[in-house]
Amino acid sequence: MIALEALNVTKIYGSGVTAVTAVDNVSFSVRRGEFVGLVGPSGSGKTTMLAMLAGLLRPSSGQIMIANQEISAMKDSARTRFRGRSIGFSFQANNLVPYLNAQENVELMLRLNGKMDREGKERVRELLVRLGLGDRLRNRPGQLSGGQQQRVAIARALIHEPEVVLADEPTASLDTERANQVVRTFAELIHEQERAGIMVTHDLRMCKYVDRVVQMVDGRISREISERSEILRLAGAADAMDGSGELGLDVVNKPAGEPAVVYGL
Amino acid sequence: MAFYLAIKEIWRSRGRYLLIAMIVALITTLVLFIAALSEGLASANREYIEKLNGQLLVFQSGTELSTAASRLGRSRISELRRVAGVADVGQVGFATAKVPLADGQGEVNVALIGVEPNRPGEPPVMEGQQLQRESSNDVIVDTGVTDALGLGIGDKIRIKVTQGTDEQFYDLNIVGITDRRQYFFQPAVFVPMLTWDKIRPQATSAAPQGELVSNIAVIRVADNLQDPANVAAMASKIEREVNKVDVVDRKTAWEAIPGYAQQQSTLNTQRYFTFFIGILVVGGFFQIQTLQKVAQIGMLKAVGASNFTVGLSAITQIVTTNAIGVVIGAVGTILLVANFPDSVPIMLTGQAAFTAAASLMLIGPLGGVVSVFALLRIEPLTALGLAQ
Numbered sequence: 137m138i139a140l141e142a143l144n145v146t147k148i149y150g151s152g153v154t155a156v157t158a159v160d161n162v163s164f165s166v167r168r169g170e171f172v173g174l175v176g177p178s179g180s181g182k183t184t185m186l187a188m189l190a191g192l193l194r195p196s197s198g199q200i201m202i203a204n205q206e207i208s209a210m211k212d213s214a215r216t217r218f219r220g221r222s223i224g225f226s227f228q229a230n231n232l233v234p235y236l237n238a239q240e241n242v243e244l245m246l247r248l249n250g251k252m253d254r255e256g257k258e259r260v261r262e263l264l265v266r267l268g269l270g271d272r273l274r275n276r277p278g279q280l281s282g283g284q285q286q287r288v289a290i291a292r293a294l295i296h297e298p299e300v301v302l303a304d305e306p307t308a309s310l311d312t313e314r315a316n317q318v319v320r321t322f323a324e325l326i327h328e329q330e331r332a333g334i335m336v337t338h339d340l341r342m343c344k345y346v347d348r349v350v351q352m353v354d355g356r357i358s359r360e361i362s363e364r365s366e367i368l369r370l371a372g373a374a375d376a377m378d379g380s381g382e383l384g385l386d387v388v389n390k391p392a393g394e395p396a397v398v399y400g401l
Numbered sequence: 402m403a404f405y406l407a408i409k410e411i412w413r414s415r416g417r418y419l420l421i422a423m424i425v426a427l428i429t430t431l432v433l434f435i436a437a438l439s440e441g442l443a444s445a446n447r448e449y450i451e452k453l454n455g456q457l458l459v460f461q462s463g464t465e466l467s468t469a470a471s472r473l474g475r476s477r478i479s480e481l482r483r484v485a486g487v488a489d490v491g492q493v494g495f496a497t498a499k500v501p502l503a504d505g506q507g508e509v510n511v512a513l514i515g516v517e518p519n520r521p522g523e524p525p526v527m528e529g530q531q532l533q534r535e536s537s538n539d540v541i542v543d544t545g546v547t548d549a550l551g552l553g554i555g556d557k558i559r560i561k562v563t564q565g566t567d568e569q570f571y572d573l574n575i576v577g578i579t580d581r582r583q584y585f586f587q588p589a590v591f592v593p594m595l596t597w598d599k600i601r602p603q604a605t606s607a608a609p610q611g612e613l614v615s616n617i618a619v620i621r622v623a624d625n626l627q628d629p630a631n632v633a634a635m636a637s638k639i640e641r642e643v644n645k646v647d648v649v650d651r652k653t654a655w656e657a658i659p660g661y662a663q664q665q666s667t668l669n670t671q672r673y674f675t676f677f678i679g680i681l682v683v684g685g686f687f688q689i690q691t692l693q694k695v696a697q698i699g700m701l702k703a704v705g706a707s708n709f710t711v712g713l714s715a716i717t718q719i720v721t722t723n724a725i726g727v728v729i730g731a732v733g734t735i736l737l738v739a740n741f742p743d744s745v746p747i748m749l750t751g752q753a754a755f756t757a758a759a760s761l762m763l764i765g766p767l768g769g770v771v772s773v774f775a776l777l778r779i780e781p782l783t784a785l786g787l788a789q
Contacts, residue, residue: 183785192703192781213707216781220705227700227785233406234697235413247402248705276413292704304785 139332140189140300141165145198145208147184147355158184160355161198166300169330171323173337173346181355182336183304189334190223190302191215203299220248224293224331226322228305231289232277238264238288239273245296256295263291267321283314290322294329301326303335307342319345340374343367402706403713411718418722421686425726426733428679429761432672433734433749436757439668441748446664447655449514449584455491455521455619456632458654459639460647466657468495468616473646475612480643481620486635488623491520492594492615495584496601499561500550501570509549512584513560515597521619524591526577529554536595541577545588548743554578558590562602571600585658586746620648672757676764684768687719691772698776699783708777715773716766723765731758 147159159181166172176182187193188200191207200208207218224245232241242260246252264273267287277285286306293301303322307315319335323345326333335346343349349361349370361367411418444451450458459481464470473492481490494515499508516523518532524541525531532539540558552558552575560571573592582589592600598613622635636648649657656662691698698711731754738749 187782187785190703190785192785216702216705216707219703219781223705225700225704227703229696229786231700233701235410240409245704247405248710 137168138165139168139170139203140334141199141201142185142189143199143201145185145188145195145200147181147188147193148196157355159188159195162352162355162357163198164350164357164360166332166334168332169327170348171326171333171335171346173335173343173349174352175337175340175343175349176352176358178338179354180352182352185352186302186304186334186336189300190225191219220245221296222299224296224298224301226286226289226293226301226303226306228308232285232292234277237274237276238269238280238284241277241288242291242295245292249296251296260291260295263295264288267291281314282309283311283318286310286314286318287321290318290325294325294331297329297331299332301331301333303333305337306335307337307339312341315339315342341371343374344371403710404717406701406710407714407717407721410714411721418718419725421683422722422726422729424682424686425679425723425761425765426730428675428682429727429730429758430734430737432675432679432757432761433731433754434737434747435668435672435675436753437734437738437747437749439665439672440750440753441746442664442668443655443661444748445583445586445746446658446661449512449524449582449589450651450655450658452524452580452582453522453619453651454525455489455621456627457620457622457636457639457648457650459490459618459620459643460649460654462645462647464647466647466649466654467659471616472614473616473618474614477643477646478615478618481618481639481646484639484642486623486626486638487620489521489621491517491522491619492613493522493617493619494594494597494601494615495617496562496597497585497587498590498600498602500546500590501559501561502550508561509546510587511546511560512587512589513562513597513601514584514589514591515594515601515615516591517594521621524579524582526579529575529577531577532591532593535593536599537593538571538573538596539576539593540573541579541591542575543579543582543589543591545581545583546590547578549588560590560600562600564603569600617654676760679761679764680768682768683719683723683765684771687715687769687772688775691715691775694776695779695783698779699781702779702781703785711776711779712773715769715776719765719769719773720762724762726765727758727761730761 143163145159145162149156149158174182188195195208199206207215239260246256269287272284319342349367350357351359460466461471461473478490478492496513498511498513500511501508526541554575556575557572558575562569626635639648738747741747
């Protein structure tokens with residue numbers, strides 16, 4: 137079942153001679169229970185695409201449908217309410233409210249949706265315990281490591297049972313071990329709760345946890361990879377290159393057995 | 402939600418918010434102190450006139466409502482009494498005298514006020530009895546005199562005046578005590594009019610007067626004419642019917658006291674300037690707060706917090722912090738003022754304190770309004786590191 141669909145979405149910043157096309161006629165969809173990795177080099181338009189999928193930015197043309205509702209046509213106030221109700225977020229930085237502890241940060245989404253009750257509180261606690269934060273419930277973000285903060289953000293993104301979960305570079309400030317732990321948990325929960333998940337990332341090693349990789353270049357989708365073996369090959373090649381930096385996907389076109397060459401884009 | 406976020410942040414960052422609350426408290430103290438000083442100085446100037454048991458005061462025309470320059474003789478008083486609608490008229494004379502302290506170590510300045518027994522101008526006593534005769538050694542004193550000299554009913558008060566170049570002493574009997582009725586920063590001694598005329602300081606060259614002359618007259622209008630419109634109409638009527646008099650209400654009279662208006666305007670300017678400083682301080686603090694929280698607010702808006710929630714949360718913080726500061730400042734000022742010596746002309750009345758505190762309650766939101774608008778303009782896109 138399709139949870140999110142982008143139809144011929146274009147975003148142009150500015151006008152006239154200064155106009156810049158950040159996203160150019162992009163169409164794709166994400167099913168419930170599917171975790172998609174949106175990759176590409178800097179300036180490829182993936183963050184702009186994520187902003188439009190999140191209802192934070194209005195497309196210049198095209199449609200974005202979430203749960204059969206066209207969020208691109210909604211008024212600002214309606215989109216804000218829709219985001220609170222139907223979208224879960226995890227950001228690269230400044231993810232959490234600094235003066236709320238871990239439990240309160242997750243409860244925030246229940247409060248925003250008027251669903252904060254005893255049962256909700258218990259669900260928050262259970263989710264955080266499951267994410268290995270049982271002994272960090274009362275800690276504020278400043279007392280948590282980067283990985284712990286990201287796990288709190290994941291819990292916050294999922295606790296209100298949204299249609300779509302969006303993550304913007306969730307591993308950008310984490311070491312390899314913590315990055316793997318965070319994205320693996322994220323993927324598990326998306327599959328288990330049957331949410332539609334999209335993760336924007338530079339780190340191709342994290343693609344081993346997604347079901348499909350969508351690559352953007354110059355505002356367009358240049359490639360989609362859904363074959364599990366190709367995804368693992370891509371992630372493996374990136375792993376060999378230490379995964380960092382802006383890595384290309386040309387490696388997947390190399391014949392098996394040949395040394396993996398990962399081109400920077 | 403908005404209140405939850407606002408109170409959580411204040412509590413968890415209480416050191417920072419307490420700091421701004423303390424600054425507001427200091428501003429509150431300054432504003433209330435200036436208000437109290439203003440009221441105290443004003444009261445010390447006008448207390449007797451403010452409490453007069455008459456609605457209108459009559460001055461000699463052309464004296465610009467100066468009690469010192471004005472002269473009204475008995476004949477003029479008789480004319481005033483004949484005006485229809487005038488219930489009663491009392492002559493009042495002002496002079497200054499000294500009362501030597503019992504131990505001989507210094508003197509207390511007093512306002513020597515001549516009044517007619519049982520006529521407007523004579524204050525009601527709280528203790529003892531009213532004056533009985535126009536010429537007697539009986540006096541009423543206000544509590545300022547009894548507090549300063551430790552005198553009571555039945556005691557004698559020695560008045561020292563300078564007649565020409567000679568110092569003369571008069572022993573008068575205290576028969577009544579009234580509440581504080583200072584005039585021109587001096588506690589008051591109320592003397593029967595004829596006695597006042599006899600003992601008031603005079604230059605030797607002063608020509609003998611043919612009739613008893615006072616400085617002003619106090620008019621009590623008929624009971625059915627005591628609303629403000631009728632009182633104003635009576636003032637005009639009296640000025641038409643009696644020659645060479647200016648008739649004004651009490652407020653106009655005390656505002657004409659030399660230096661009164663200038664003093665009050667100076668203090669009011671200070672007070673308004675302090676309000677302005679308060680607005681800038683509160684506004685500056687919350688504006689800096691807003692600038693520090695751009696990413697956090699962007700994130701909150703991205704996850705679904707509305708502008709209403711974010712704005713209400715900010716206003717709640719501003720109002721709460723400001724209110725805490727005002728309460729701390731007000732309580733501190735009340736305690737401070739209560740412990741000031743009587744010699745300091747400072748008076749914190751309930752109304753003045755309430756007006757100042759209410760005004761201060763408004764400066765927080767007024768100062769913070771810029772930061773609230775700044776908050777509303779933050780785009781949720783900032784959560785993704787984007788901005789349009």
